[in-house]
Amino acid sequence: MRPADLNRLTVQESADRYVELIRAKTLTGALSPATAEVYARDVATFVRLAGEGKVLDDLTGEDVDAILLAFARKPDGRRAEPGAGLQSASSQSRFRRSVSALFKHAALTGWVQINPMALATVTAKERGGLRPERRALTREQAQGLIGAARDLSGHRGDGGGRGGARGEAGALGGTGADGPPAGAERGRRHDQRTELRDALVVLLLSTMGPRVSELVRANVEDFYTNDGVRYWRIFGKGGKTRDVPLPGDVARVLEAYLLERGRAEVQDKALLLSWRGRRLARGDVQAVIDRVQRRVDPDRRRSVTPHGLRHTTATHLLADAVDMDAVRRVLGHSDLATLGRYRDELPGELEVAMRAHPLLRGPSGGG
Secondary structure, three states: OOOOOOOOOEHHHHHHHHHHHHHHHHHHOOOOHHHHHHHHHHHHHHHHHHOOOOEHHHOOHHHHHHHHHHHHHOEOOOOOOOOOOEOOHHHHHHHHHHHHHHHHHHHHHOOOOOOHHHHOOOOOOOOOOOEOOOOOOOHHHHHHHHHHHHHHHOOOOOOOOOOOEOOOOOOOOOOOOOOOOOOOOOOOOHHHOOHHHHHHHHHHHHHHOOOHHHHHHOEHHHEEEEOOEEEEEEEOHHHOEEEEEOOHHHHHHHHHHHHHHHHOOOOOOEOOEOOOOOEOOHHHHHHHHHHHHOOEOHHHOOOOOHHHHHHHHHHHHHHOOOOHHHHHHHHOOOOHHHHHHHOEOOOOHHHHHHHOOHHHOOOOOOO
């Protein structure tokens, strides 16, 4: 049914009211703060593409198609290097869902007479199977990054050589909110030293694959010990929690970081702090990864996003024949089918699989 009274709001006015509503839903628990932030970000992009001064009710299905296509052609802002590629199919689908939710609310509240999404024809084609464009790092690239993080922390662990890292585990000079100004490394207070924190960020992302929102939301109290094993209680989407054991090397870096943090007498409950002592922001995590990447040998270095490290975790755990349900629980998914989105093809894995074919093994398990 059409509403009796139409409120001809501009795109900007309707977006502001809608974003205010979804942020209010976080107070009642109807939406998680991370989900509300994604909606707000997509709606802000929609305003820029649609034109803030246009009347929302004047947008047609063709206009929505043009907006969706314009978003699809936008460079992926999460990757800094030139030619990083356009929006992925999953990002396009997410943006379409966000816009659709806005118009659904607009139809209910009388901001539009007819929901133009019903007339929009542009959809993102989700590719089946494995992606030809890799998000996950190869084993060598991942080990190079982990090796650089270990060097930075001063904990080489039990896993062998230098992992492709270069340089000594000295101070790194940052250039933003996540690191101190360049040239300010010497004479810093304990709470301003970011080496151990940077190493911990990279190790947690590379080996446990949390969402970046889960990482920056972590508090010191979320890490506990049971039977000598360190666990991280991760607060994920939809209010769900999961307890994931830390690999031994990661647990040792965590202990060193907490010890240094304790010496600095930091009062904030957040696990990861900026050099100014505030909770690390989502946008700072990429800068941390990039800074550690600069310590990796160039032939083993490839830029990667925090979400790309989540893909790396899933890809290598599954390729190493780790139980799929265990991987699902590590990543915090409710459905095994979702793992397909986090699985990348690994060079040579088919050859390895055929060489170790279970039907060609001898009675004793040999070749």
